[in-house]
Amino acid sequence: xxxEKQSKEENEVEALKxxxxxxxxxxxxxxxxxxxxxxxxxGYIICRSCELEHAVWIGMDKILVGLNKDGKPILKNRDDYFxxxx
Ligand SMILES: [Zn+2]
Numbered sequence: 001x002x003x004e005k006q007s008k009e010e011n012e013v014e015a016l017k018x019x020x021x022x023x024x025x026x027x028x029x030x031x032x033x034x035x036x037x038x039x040x041x042x043g044y045i046i047c048r049s050c051e052l053e054h055a056v057w058i059g060m061d062k063i064l065v066g067l068n069k070d071g072k073p074i075l076k077n078r079d080d081y082f083x084x085x086x
Pocket of ligand 1: 035036037047048049050054
């Protein structure tokens with residue numbers, strides 16, 4: 001599956017897409033407010049700090065590098081991120 005190409009810089013929560021197949025993953029719910037301890041697992045970032053675990057699909061070309069002061073996930077393009085490491 002190819003991720004959608006999006007040219008604009010995406011390092012804020014606006015870049016996140018709500019998980020589409022809620023019916024297949026009833027425990028996944030996008031909760032935009034409050035503080036979440038996001039952990040990346042594959043193409044998802046998953047929060048287990050909330051009472052109800054929830055996850056957001058970010059795509060395989062994104063990497064979670066941390067949280068900003070508002071507790072929102074900071075996402076980088078995986079390619080850009082690893083280029084800077086070299
Ligand atoms: Zn949460």
